Amino acid sequence: MGDFFQNIDASLFYFINKTCANPLTDKVMPFITESNHWMLVYIILLGWLVIKGGAKGRVAVVMALLLVVVTDQVNSFYIKDLFHRIRPCNALQGVHLLVNCTDSFSFTSSHAINNFGAATIFSYFYKNVRYVLFTAASLVALSRVFVGVHYPFDIIGGALLGIFAAWIFIYIWKFISKSFKLRF
Numbered sequence: 001m002g003d004f005f006q007n008i009d010a011s012l013f014y015f016i017n018k019t020c021a022n023p024l025t026d027k028v029m030p031f032i033t034e035s036n037h038w039m040l041v042y043i044i045l046l047g048w049l050v051i052k053g054g055a056k057g058r059v060a061v062v063m064a065l066l067l068v069v070v071t072d073q074v075n076s077f078y079i080k081d082l083f084h085r086i087r088p089c090n091a092l093q094g095v096h097l098l099v100n101c102t103d104s105f106s107f108t109s110s111h112a113i114n115n116f117g118a119a120t121i122f123s124y125f126y127k128n129v130r131y132v133l134f135t136a137a138s139l140v141a142l143s144r145v146f147v148g149v150h151y152p153f154d155i156i157g158g159a160l161l162g163i164f165a166a167w168i169f170i171y172i173w174k175f176i177s178k179s180f181k182l183r184f
Contacts, residue, residue, distance in 0.1 A: 112158025120166030
């Protein structure tokens, strides 16, 4: 059964990575996939929420930052080591590689876990921007396949784990805020 899913994943990978490749995606996707390109935007948005967002903004920022730290570490040091899935850029022939390929394991995508987790946290507090947040998270996650470093199931697994982890954080927040009668 594992080979069946691996074959589907490899076929989907080649479709996205090679068949959908074009000069536009070859320029845009490496930019989207690089976290450092977004750092200034993240700092400005998080700073704005801390300063102008009141208690709700500060809680959302703290929760999202804690979530990203926890999920990133758990994924990098436990989940990836548990599955030992080799990245497509190291395992497959003819990958259209647009960024450096590392030797770290592939399943699940930390980019997907972190972005979908943060999108879930911020969507909980700011429902009016949820479509923008999940569109951005989807673009970042999909960019990992376009650039050749993740399989589609890596990003799907990362997205699901990120959303699940975020809801755990949200339920903890609900319990704490209810226990201490916190309102904003």
